[in-house]
Amino acid sequence: MLRPLVDExxxxxxxxxxxGFTLDDVCYLAELRQLVDALPRGRLLLGCTDRPGEGDLDxxxxxxxxxxxxxxxxxxxxxxxxxxPLMDAVVxxxxxxxxxxxxxxxxxxxxxTAIEVGDGSLAFTRSGVSSPxxxxxxxxAEAAGLTPRFGCRRGICGTCTSTKxxxxxxxxxxxxxxxxxxxxxxxxxxxxRGPGAVDL
Amino acid sequence: xxxxxxxxEQLDAFGAELDDxxxxxxxxxxxxxxxxxxxxxxxxxxxxxxxxxxxxAGFLPPAWVGGVAALSLSxxxxxxxIGHNVMHGQYDFLQDPAYEGQAFxxxxxCPGDHWRHSHNYRHHTFxxxxxxxxxxxxxxxxxxxxxxxxxxxxxxPVYATLLAAFxxxxxxxxxxxxxxxMSGQVRWRDTAEQxxxxxxxxxxxxxxxxxxxxxxxxxxxxxxxxxxxxxNLARNLWAFTIIFCGHFPDGVATFTKEEAADxxxxxxxxxxxxxxxNIDGGALFHVLSGNLSHQIEHHLFPxxxxxxxxxxxxxxxxxxxxYGVPYRSGGLARQFGSVVSKIVRFALPWGGSSDDRTPAPxxxxxxxxxxxxxxxAG
Numbered sequence: 001m002l003r004p005l006v007d008e009x010x011x012x013x014x015x016x017x018x019x020g021f022t023l024d025d026v027c028y029l030a031e032l033r034q035l036v037d038a039l040p041r042g043r044l045l046l047g048c049t050d051r052p053g054e055g056d057l058d059x060x061x062x063x064x065x066x067x068x069x070x071x072x073x074x075x076x077x078x079x080x081x082x083x084x085p086l087m088d089a090v091v092x093x094x095x096x097x098x099x100x101x102x103x104x105x106x107x108x109x110x111x112x113t114a115i116e117v118g119d120g121s122l123a124f125t126r127s128g129v130s131s132p133x134x135x136x137x138x139x140x141a142e143a144a145g146l147t148p149r150f151g152c153r154r155g156i157c158g159t160c161t162s163t164k165x166x167x168x169x170x171x172x173x174x175x176x177x178x179x180x181x182x183x184x185x186x187x188x189x190x191x192x193r194g195p196g197a198v199d200l
Numbered sequence: 201x202x203x204x205x206x207x208x209e210q211l212d213a214f215g216a217e218l219d220d221x222x223x224x225x226x227x228x229x230x231x232x233x234x235x236x237x238x239x240x241x242x243x244x245x246x247x248x249x250x251x252x253x254x255x256x257a258g259f260l261p262p263a264w265v266g267g268v269a270a271l272s273l274s275x276x277x278x279x280x281x282i283g284h285n286v287m288h289g290q291y292d293f294l295q296d297p298a299y300e301g302q303a304f305x306x307x308x309x310c311p312g313d314h315w316r317h318s319h320n321y322r323h324h325t326f327x328x329x330x331x332x333x334x335x336x337x338x339x340x341x342x343x344x345x346x347x348x349x350x351x352x353x354x355x356x357p358v359y360a361t362l363l364a365a366f367x368x369x370x371x372x373x374x375x376x377x378x379x380x381x382m383s384g385q386v387r388w389r390d391t392a393e394q395x396x397x398x399x400x401x402x403x404x405x406x407x408x409x410x411x412x413x414x415x416x417x418x419x420x421x422x423x424x425x426x427x428x429x430x431x432n433l434a435r436n437l438w439a440f441t442i443i444f445c446g447h448f449p450d451g452v453a454t455f456t457k458e459e460a461a462d463x464x465x466x467x468x469x470x471x472x473x474x475x476x477x478n479i480d481g482g483a484l485f486h487v488l489s490g491n492l493s494h495q496i497e498h499h500l501f502p503x504x505x506x507x508x509x510x511x512x513x514x515x516x517x518x519x520x521x522x523y524g525v526p527y528r529s530g531g532l533a534r535q536f537g538s539v540v541s542k543i544v545r546f547a548l549p550w551g552g553s554s555d556d557r558t559p560a561p562x563x564x565x566x567x568x569x570x571x572x573x574x575x576x577a578g
Contacts, residue, residue: 001458003331003456003457003458004456004457004458004459007330007331007346007456007457008346008456009345009346009348151317151320151321151325152321152324152325154325154468156320156321156324156325156468156502157316157320157321157324157325158288158289158292158301158302158316158320158502158503159316159317159320159321161289161292161301161302173219173465174219174222174223175219176223176226182295183293183295184289184292184293184295
């Protein structure tokens with residue numbers, strides 16, 4: 001979220017609060033500091049739950065932390081993401097002071113349902129490996145331990161284009177099925193529709 | 201201000217219409233496209249032969265001028281209508297090893313593999329996304345408000361002129377990401393392989409244009425060297441002009457990473473259209489621009505043979521009109537004038553806020569959630 005604000009040269013007040021067990025557990029700390037510094041009114045508050053005194057806030061989120069974050073919580077818009085207990089604590093606090101509508105939160109959703117890959121199977125002729133299809137041809141090759149070149153992984157750049165020597169594939173972006181003849185395919189958007197062979 | 205107001209379902213329908221145009225065109229690819237490509241390649245070889253041959257008589261002014269003109273056109277055709285397009289994989293369907301996108305090499309300083317990464321992947325996937333697409337001003341020229349003004353930007357017109365004059369070297373260095381080397385995000389020693397490839401390509405190009413051909417012409421060597429330099433300069437200025445007109449005239453939008461995150465197929469199409477601009481012109485002009493004058497169609501369908509864009513543009517324009525999506529097009533003088541004015545304006549701290557420019561369109565909805573999982577499931 002910080003990057004777009006920096007990109008847009010946002011000049012409003014932004015307080016970024018991040019919790020970790022210790023400072024060593026805070027991912028991308030240097031980059032985080034850099035991004036916050038790039039905002040004219042940016043402020044970074046680090047909470048350390050396991051080592052008091054190491055960060056700006058000690059222990060878990062509570063009323064004192066909120067006081068450190070803002071003088072007047074009514075002026076805040078809160079964008080929240082993190083482990084469930086932290087999110088619950090913040091929501092509870094804002095509920096208690098009648099500002100529940102200021103909290104915008106994102107919970108990690110469960111994974112989407114499994115991809116239907118049909119009954120395809122692929123032989124990778126150059127490496128001599130065969131594998132049932134587990135997704136796109138690129139994903140299947142990777143699952144079989146191969147490392148084909150790739151770029152965008154969505155059918156735009158053509159970096160992964162390779163020759164299919166036999167079999168029918170369906171392009172998952174356009175829905176178009178290939179002929180059974182040999183020809184170039186994009187590994188990242190092709191799914192095998194039966195047995196096939198690719199020069200990899 | 202233009203507001204593009206497409207709800208996610210409309211965006212899907214918009215994408216489906218463009219997908220349909222794509223499918224119909226791909227089904228129709230065949231002999232006609234092979235003949236076209238072979239005709240252009242024959243013209244390019246003829247021009248190169250004529251140019252090199254005329255420079256043997258370079259001591260006669262008309263021969264020198266004719267030779268330089270032919271060689272300039274040869275390089276322009278080689279780089280733009282042949283190299284750029286073949287390297288996109290536009291002619292992969294021919295299954296001809298001579299025109300294989302992954303392997304093709306062109307008559308310019310930038311190694312093909314570097315181009316395939318910086319252009320085919322970075323620029324075409326993340327078109328006009330600030331912080332991802334390094335083609336926005338080629339990381340040198342300030343052309344967007346998202347880049348905060350700093351005093352060194354006063355040199356904007358000078359940097360742009362230098363980039364134009366030495367464009368083949370700018371393109372060569374592009375994938376090295378010099379600004380990330382300077383900031384320490386990329387380590388110098390990690391670029392050894394890349395630098396070796398550049399050095400090899402640069403050496404062979406320099407040897408060819410500035411040693412071998414001049415020496416072959418004997419006493420005319422200095423004139424041949426000068427002629428080759430002018431041909432390279434002409435190609436540089438032309439390529440720069442066409443490329444800068446493709447994305448930087450006023451009214452072309454840039455996007456934040458957030459706006460482009462998890463976009464749908466229709467959302468990706470929409471971003472390509474709002475982030476590109478076409479140049480109007482005659483048939484010969486389109487060929488000499490590598491059909492990048494149809495920048496919008498090229499960004500929608502980067503892997504479809506570029507000489508098809510003219511006919512596809514009729515339908516694209518009609519689809520855009522129905523969905524209220526702005527389609528930017530103008531003559532070369534107008535588009536290039538707009539680019540030049542922008543480069544000059546953006547040299548100044550208050551440059552982005554001129555009133556007489558066409559503001560870029562704004563999205564009323566984000567470009568939508570990814571439908572990749574659904575597509576895979578379907």
